Amino acid sequence: MLIQHLNPLASSLFSLLAIVSLLLSFVMLGSRWLNNYLYAFAAESWVIAALSAAVGYYGNYPELYLIAILTVLFRGVLLPYLLWRIVRRLEVSREIDVGLQPSSSLVIGALFVMFALAVSYRVATVFHLELSVAVLALTVMLSMKLIGFLMLAVRHEAISQILALLVLENGIFLGSQILVPGMPLLIEMVILFDLLIVVACFGVLVNYLVTHVGTTSTLALKRLTG
Amino acid sequence: MTARDLLLQIAQVLTVLLLSPLIQGIIVQFEERVQRSQGPGIFQPYRDLWKLFHKQIVIPETASWLFWITPVVGFTCMLTVPILIPVLTNYPLPLSDMGDILGGGFILTLGSFLIILAGLDTSSAYGGIGSSRAVMLSILAEPTLILVFVGITLLAKSMLPFVVNHLLVASWPTYWAPAHLFLVAAFFILLLVETDRMPIHSSTHIEVYMIEEARILEYSGPLLALLKWASAMKQFILYTIFCNVLVLPWGLSVAGTAIGALGAAVALIVKFVLVACVVVFVETAQSRLRFYRYQEPLAASFLLAVLAIVGTQLS
Numbered sequence: 001m002l003i004q005h006l007n008p009l010a011s012s013l014f015s016l017l018a019i020v021s022l023l024l025s026f027v028m029l030g031s032r033w034l035n036n037y038l039y040a041f042a043a044e045s046w047v048i049a050a051l052s053a054a055v056g057y058y059g060n061y062p063e064l065y066l067i068a069i070l071t072v073l074f075r076g077v078l079l080p081y082l083l084w085r086i087v088r089r090l091e092v093s094r095e096i097d098v099g100l101q102p103s104s105s106l107v108i109g110a111l112f113v114m115f116a117l118a119v120s121y122r123v124a125t126v127f128h129l130e131l132s133v134a135v136l137a138l139t140v141m142l143s144m145k146l147i148g149f150l151m152l153a154v155r156h157e158a159i160s161q162i163l164a165l166l167v168l169e170n171g172i173f174l175g176s177q178i179l180v181p182g183m184p185l186l187i188e189m190v191i192l193f194d195l196l197i198v199v200a201c202f203g204v205l206v207n208y209l210v211t212h213v214g215t216t217s218t219l220a221l222k223r224l225t226g
Numbered sequence: 227m228t229a230r231d232l233l234l235q236i237a238q239v240l241t242v243l244l245l246s247p248l249i250q251g252i253i254v255q256f257e258e259r260v261q262r263s264q265g266p267g268i269f270q271p272y273r274d275l276w277k278l279f280h281k282q283i284v285i286p287e288t289a290s291w292l293f294w295i296t297p298v299v300g301f302t303c304m305l306t307v308p309i310l311i312p313v314l315t316n317y318p319l320p321l322s323d324m325g326d327i328l329g330g331g332f333i334l335t336l337g338s339f340l341i342i343l344a345g346l347d348t349s350s351a352y353g354g355i356g357s358s359r360a361v362m363l364s365i366l367a368e369p370t371l372i373l374v375f376v377g378i379t380l381l382a383k384s385m386l387p388f389v390v391n392h393l394l395v396a397s398w399p400t401y402w403a404p405a406h407l408f409l410v411a412a413f414f415i416l417l418l419v420e421t422d423r424m425p426i427h428s429s430t431h432i433e434v435y436m437i438e439e440a441r442i443l444e445y446s447g448p449l450l451a452l453l454k455w456a457s458a459m460k461q462f463i464l465y466t467i468f469c470n471v472l473v474l475p476w477g478l479s480v481a482g483t484a485i486g487a488l489g490a491a492v493a494l495i496v497k498f499v500l501v502a503c504v505v506v507f508v509e510t511a512q513s514r515l516r517f518y519r520y521q522e523p524l525a526a527s528f529l530l531a532v533l534a535i536v537g538t539q540l541s
Contacts (some may be wrong), residue, residue, distance in 0.1 A: 107528060110533070139536065139540070
């Protein structure tokens with residue numbers, strides 16, 4: 001495995017990139033404006049692309065360069081552009097009624113990071129991954145997933161919810177890049193197309209919400225009527 | 227204990243005492259210049275203090291003894307802390323063993339605590355408002371401060387500021403480690419809170435949303451001068467901890483000669499000007515928020531401190 005024999009420079013570079021992407025997901029958690037979510041998500045995708053290029057360079061996986069380019073194109077440019085088009089068409093530019101204030105969700109996110117650290121220590125001891133970069137990758141992966149779930153739970157705008165889903169997916173992708181870098185190229189491409197479909201579905205959902213309910217908040221979807 | 231160390235210790239306190247109004251003046255002047263106005267000049271705080279010391283003292287009828295001792299105790303606290311931290315030398319001086327970072331934090335908090343009590347003591351409406359706001363902010367800032375101290379302790383395996391300073395000078399990987407960078411960011415937000423330069427603090431001081439100024443509104447003359455000087459010294463001390471312990475640990479006197487101490491004082495001013503530029507930039511670029519959004523920067527600071535602790539666990 002790659003992470004068993006890394007030189008110190010590479011492992012500190014990986015840690016830095018992983019922590020920067022965690023920080024960017026906290027930017028998404030702590031902000032109220034839809035545009036900020038979008039920019040933070042795009043930046044996070046670029047960081048993750050840099051991470052997979054770095055893993056490819058240090059671990060001699062040439063196919064990871066292709067994955068990095070695909071990540072930049074799909075997650076860094078195409079998905080944010082599609083979402084930006086949806087945001088531009090809507091009148092809402094921020095969350096109106098949030099379930100949880102941004103400051104409280106930041107504190108809860110911090111608690112999630114601690115929980116993720118505790119869990120990853122256990123996981124790392126079970127699988128004999130004593131290296132700090134492995135524990136860090138696990139921690140970042142778990143906490144980005146938890147942050148994604150938190151955003152899904154407390155945000156009501158349709159755009160925020162899809163971005164929460166994408167953050168969740170970004171977390172898994174980041175963890176897999178560091179922990180199992182030799183994942184087949186085909187699976188990565190399938191995931192990327194899945195994401196495209198997710199965004200398209202949400203575009204349809206937003207359109208439905210606007211035309212039939214007159215709002216983009218999923219709070220309005222409480223009634224089950226035929 | 228040699229005579230030179232004793233002199234250096236006295237010089238540390240004198241540096242803080244005499245240079246703190248200068249730093250205040252530099253920040254105010256920079257701010258005015260950024261806003262394209264003339265500014266009062268960097269020596270204005272000295273002139274203010276001189277003027278206030280030559281005025282008579284007016285005491286409210288409702289004031290008790292607490293009102294009298296607060297400026298004295300606050301001023302003394304700020305004279306005590308420079309003994310404990312590296313201001314000029316990067317090695318501990320004779321009395322530096324009296325307390326660690328936490329002890330210095332306690333003494334700083336004691337000063338603010340008494341000012342809060344004095345604000346309540348006169349039973350004026352503004353004093354009460356100011357004290358309640360200041361308590362609200364410090365309740366939220368205190369856990370973060372403790373977490374930052376815990377992070378520093380985990381990073382350097384010690385709570386003495388001198389050890390942290392030596393560690394950061396000695397090892398570049400530690401300096402650029404995420405744990406250290408997060409600690410710097412968290413402490414920077416705390417620095418803005420403690421020196422009243424948050425987005426919720428207004429730039430004009432006497433107005434409805436004032437926080438610090440409301441507590442000392444009833445003071446006048448030399449007592450007010452002591453309080454103002456003490457707050458300038460508090461700012462100087464926090465800047466010193468920020469620069470000499472966390473961000474720029476270089477440029478301190480190693481041997482303890484007179485030239486070295488003088489050079490360290492000059493280096494200190496240069497570092498402070500750098501930090502002041504950043505502070506002025508943040509204060510100018512960030513639009514002012516209403517008071518009830520005070521939790522957001524503090525929550526961010528708490529988060530950064532937690533990430534720093536996670537970082538120390540992984541390195």
